[in-house]
Amino acid sequence: MQPKSLQILLIEDDAIEVMKLNRTIASLNLPHKIIEANNGEEALHILEKKTSLPDIILLDLNMPKINGIEFLSILKNDEILKYIPTIILTTSSNKKDLLECYKIGVAGYVLKPLKYEEYVLKIQNLLGYWSMNELMAL
Template sequence: MRILLIDDDLLEQARFSQTISLLQVDYTLIQAEDGQVALDILKETKSLPDVILLDLNMPRLNGIEFLKIIKSIPRLKSIPIVAFSTSTNLSDINTCYHLGIASFIHKSLKPKTYTNTIRILINYWSINIIALNKS
């Protein structure tokens, strides 16, 4: 499973990386500190991620701006994107769904809830990726 995590918070990147390593799944984690860096990575790579986890509040190119751009690029628009944010703003959530995200997941500050959320998220997308690869 190839995961692209787009988040400007270095502590969040480390937290996610540490959490996923505890889950004992086969994965490749690519990290980008904002939407522009992520776009640059996506445009240059031949091996696209299976899922993108996207924070919304970032400098330079935020999550919503990133969504608008990626959904306009034929090669990239079908990559599943999960908004993974601390935002609870209904306008942000509705905008993300309108722009085509697969789901919106709230980042918990509680360690146990965070770990369980990541476990469920990874299990869900792993099952979907396996199913897609078999068809």
């Protein structure tokens, strides 16, 4: 089975983190398309059209305007958007954040490692899993 090309909504306010993900996907020659939102508010504007929804959402927790947990709560209260797998990609190892995200309904919680090589490996594994997930074939 050929892995699926994913449409990924990246919600991240740090430009360096956005560049890092784009660089990682390019260096791994992955066919995925990244849609960027600088914060939860911008992401909601992208999602409200509901015409071309992303396959997965990568969500940072610490953002201005609407933080990751608030965004996740809004998303999971929408009858259509609640089915988009959302993976937290954060530096926060706060157990309270982790438990709150799983309680709301997150699909995964990934800590951003400091070393770039470890980051590449985590992103490769994460996107490899979702590009072969049977849910994505529907």
